Amino acid sequence: MAxxxxxxxxxxxxxxxxxxxxxxxxxxxxxxxxxxxxxxLLGGVAVSLFVGSWDALSKFGFSFLVTESWNPxxxxxxxxxxxxxxxxxxxxxxxxxxPIGIGIAIFLTELCPRPLRRPIGIAIELLAGIPSIxxxxxxxxxxxxxIQTKVQPFVIDFFHGVPILSSLFAGPPYGIGLLxxxxxxxxMVLPFISxxxxxxxxxxxxxxxxxxxxxxxxxxxxxxxxxxxYTRVGIMxxxxxxxxxxxxxxxxxxFVIGNAHRISASLFAPSTTISATIANEFxxxxxxxxxxxxxxxxxxxxxxxxxxxxxxxxxxMRIESKKGA
Amino acid sequence: xxxxxxxxxxKNTVMMSLCVVAAGIGIAWLALILGxxxxxxxxxxxxxxFTEMTPPPGEEGGLLNAIFGSLIVTIIAMFVGTPIGILAGxxxxxxxxxxxxxxxxxxxxxxxxSAPSIVVGLFIYEIVVRPMGHFSALAGSFALAVLVxxxxxxxxxDMLSLVPNALREAGTAIGAPRWIVIxxxxxxxxxxxxxxxxxxxxxxxxxxxxxxxFTALNNQFWSSNLNAPMASLPVTIFxxxxxxxxxxxxxxxxxxxxxxxxxxxxxxxxRSLTGRxxxx
Numbered sequence: 001m002a003x004x005x006x007x008x009x010x011x012x013x014x015x016x017x018x019x020x021x022x023x024x025x026x027x028x029x030x031x032x033x034x035x036x037x038x039x040x041l042l043g044g045v046a047v048s049l050f051v052g053s054w055d056a057l058s059k060f061g062f063s064f065l066v067t068e069s070w071n072p073x074x075x076x077x078x079x080x081x082x083x084x085x086x087x088x089x090x091x092x093x094x095x096x097x098x099p100i101g102i103g104i105a106i107f108l109t110e111l112c113p114r115p116l117r118r119p120i121g122i123a124i125e126l127l128a129g130i131p132s133i134x135x136x137x138x139x140x141x142x143x144x145x146x147i148q149t150k151v152q153p154f155v156i157d158f159f160h161g162v163p164i165l166s167s168l169f170a171g172p173p174y175g176i177g178l179l180x181x182x183x184x185x186x187x188m189v190l191p192f193i194s195x196x197x198x199x200x201x202x203x204x205x206x207x208x209x210x211x212x213x214x215x216x217x218x219x220x221x222x223x224x225x226x227x228x229x230y231t232r233v234g235i236m237x238x239x240x241x242x243x244x245x246x247x248x249x250x251x252x253x254x255f256v257i258g259n260a261h262r263i264s265a266s267l268f269a270p271s272t273t274i275s276a277t278i279a280n281e282f283x284x285x286x287x288x289x290x291x292x293x294x295x296x297x298x299x300x301x302x303x304x305x306x307x308x309x310x311x312x313x314x315x316x317m318r319i320e321s322k323k324g325a
Numbered sequence: 326x327x328x329x330x331x332x333x334x335x336k337n338t339v340m341m342s343l344c345v346v347a348a349g350i351g352i353a354w355l356a357l358i359l360g361x362x363x364x365x366x367x368x369x370x371x372x373x374x375f376t377e378m379t380p381p382p383g384e385e386g387g388l389l390n391a392i393f394g395s396l397i398v399t400i401i402a403m404f405v406g407t408p409i410g411i412l413a414g415x416x417x418x419x420x421x422x423x424x425x426x427x428x429x430x431x432x433x434x435x436x437x438x439s440a441p442s443i444v445v446g447l448f449i450y451e452i453v454v455r456p457m458g459h460f461s462a463l464a465g466s467f468a469l470a471v472l473v474x475x476x477x478x479x480x481x482x483d484m485l486s487l488v489p490n491a492l493r494e495a496g497t498a499i500g501a502p503r504w505i506v507i508x509x510x511x512x513x514x515x516x517x518x519x520x521x522x523x524x525x526x527x528x529x530x531x532x533x534x535x536x537x538x539f540t541a542l543n544n545q546f547w548s549s550n551l552n553a554p555m556a557s558l559p560v561t562i563f564x565x566x567x568x569x570x571x572x573x574x575x576x577x578x579x580x581x582x583x584x585x586x587x588x589x590x591x592x593x594x595x596r597s598l599t600g601r602x603x604x605x
Contacts, residue, residue, distance in 0.1 A: 020502035020505075021502065023502070023504055024502045024503050024504045027503075027504035027507070028416075028420050028503075028504075030412055031412040031413065031415045031416035031419075031420060032416050032420065032421070032426075033412075034408075034409045034410075034412035034413035034416065035412075035413040035416040035417060035421070035426060035427070035430045036426070036430075037409060037413065037474075038413055038430050038433055038434050038437065038474065038475070038478065039429065039430060039433055041437065041471060041474070042433050042436070042437060044448065044452065045440075045444060045445070045448040048447075048448050048451035048452050049444070049447060049448065049451070051451065052447070052450075052451045052455075099347070100347045100350055100351070101347075102347075103343055103344040103346070103347025103348070104344070104347045104348045104351055106341075106344045107344040107345055107347060107348040108348070110341075110344075111341060111344060111345065112348070120348060120352065122593075122596060123351070123352050123355055124348070124351045124352070124355075125592075126355060126589060126592065127351065127354065127355050129528060129588055129589060129592045130358065130532075130585060130588070130589070131531075131532020131533070131534070131559065131584060131585070131588060132532065132533075132534065132535070133532060133534045133559050133562055133563060133581070133584075134358065134362065134532070134581050134584065134585050135358070136563075136566070137562065137566045137577060137578065137581050138358050138361055138362070140566065140567075141361075141365070141566075141574075141578075142357075142361045187354050190351060190354075191351075194351070218333055218334065218336070218337035219337055219341060220336060220337040220340040220341060221333070221337070223340075241439060244439050245439055247441070248439075248440065248441025248442070248443070248444070249441070250441065250442065250443045250534070250535040251534045251535055251559075251563065254563075255566070255567070275441060275443045275535070278443055278447065279443060279535055279538055282447075282450075282538065282539045283538065283539055283542065295447055295451070298443070298444050298447040301441055301443075301444060302440070302441070302444045305439075305440060305441055305444075306436060306440075309435075309436045309439050309440070310432075310436060313432060313435045313436060317432075
């Protein structure tokens with residue numbers, strides 16, 4: 001009797017173990033497949049954009065990149081103006097956001113009283129949480145009118161007659177345009193730059209800082225000569241990440257850029273960016289060539305941001321491994 | 326020495342003051358935006374907004390169908406994206422922590438995390454909208470799901486990596502197979518972190534406009550048909566804000582206030598969840 005039970009127990013146990021092994025294999029396979037799916041998604045994005053833009057790319061070829069004309073009626077499309085607008089707005093945004101972002105990071109790591117650190121840090125990060133479209137509507141109804149009435153007339157007058165600067169800040173004051181977009185983009189990427197800079201500042205071994213303070217350095221000297229050189233790669237990573245964000249930002253820019261397909265020397269002039277062009281024109285695009293050209297713009301944006309973001313992540317990974325070592 | 330010392334001190338004071346100013350700029354900007362939102366949005370905040378449909382130009386109305394559409398699209402996106410994100414994160418933290426695949430996926434995922442959302446919209450347009458021949462709520466949900474996956478994946482992986490190995494060993498020691506250890510030990514220990522990731526994903530997609538523009542499109546009327554265009558709050562805001570009609574612009578501001586409060590509320594909740602973790 002007992003022997004039978006033992007045998008039964010053994011076979012039952014074997015069954016359970018086998019079932020466990022099977023479910024485990026299934027779970028392993030499913031989770032692995034999900035991980036692979038992420039790769040497939042990115043590959044899918046690249047392939048689908050390439051296929052969708054094939055008509056335009058094969059018709060216009062390389063000249064698509066350097067032609068300024070954007071004429072839906074004659075079906076003649078060139079991406080030079082949106083590419084120019086994207087690069088200029090993002091570059092100015094980064095130029096403004098980097099010093100402010102690093103300043104905030106220094107403030108949060110070195111100056112801020114401990115009880116205020118968390119609330120102020122959260123307040124800055126909330127800036128990143130606000131949806132892009134909110135920046136857009138705020139930019140259009142609040143910020144652009146302010147720039148138009150309070151800033152631009154003054155600046156145009158001030159630089160009037162100064163060579164180069166007078167054409168850089170040439171009227172009329174629309175309020176919307178390249179510079180307004182850049183300013184709003186700067187606010188939007190600020191939290192990314194400051195929070196990553198703060199994170200990489202935290203990777204500096206405190207011994208390094210203490211020894212610098214020990215020989216009598218001021219806080220600024222410690223930051224400039226010890227912390228920033230030590231974390232340079234990480235800061236660059238943060239800046240590149242912010243740049244990637246700025247390049248791809250859509251709704252905020254769409255509201256305030258002005259949607260003019262031309263390259264103009266003035267920073268006050270209405271312009272357009274890749275993402276703003278797609279957002280504005282895609283649903284209205286009639287004809288294969290028009291749609292295909294817009295998708296080609298998307299492909300260009302995808303390639304640019306992919307390269308920038310890949311460099312950013314690579315740099316951040318390097319500083320990360322430094323922390324581990 | 327005596328001449329150089331004050332100069333260094335002054336320089337330090339100046340630079341540090343500039344840093345304080347920088348932080349001030351950041352906070353002031355948040356206050357400016359939120360202030361404008363409350364000032365302009367609250368004026369139109371009434372019961373009508375939640376009970377009536379989006380109006381034709383020049384008439385009064387609400388945002389009911391847009392709010393409903395946003396909810397539907399967001400919920401479906403979460404249902405599609407969350408399991409994939411969690412499973413992929415599970416693979417990376419539990420099964421293949423040191424495998425090549427994990428490293429590649431982590432890298433690609435981080436890029437997807439910051440990839441322009443409008444590109445994702447184009448992608449879904451190419452693979453869903455174009456073959457089907459028309460815009461649909463379902464396509465919009467897929468576009469948002471693509472944005473959900475990297476957020477959930479990242480937090481799941483991070484949180485599972487924080488679970489001490491001793492817990493897993495204890496589970497394995499009593500004879501539990503790996504997937505039960507993951508389900509009953511690792512998930513339970515990392516639960517609040519994973520929930521945070523999900524909430525962050527909801528916050529991220531509930532304000533997304535660009536990928537919806539040419540997937541779910543928009544709809545002036547009540548629609549619960551997933552196979553047809555559907556209104557959503559962000560797209561309605563986009564359309565109404567750029568219109569010349571005052572009533573529409575007011576509704577856009579009110580909608581903007583609703584979205585922002587939802588999004589910021591979600592991020593504060595998720596933050597307090599992880600905050601508790603850190604304190605423990």
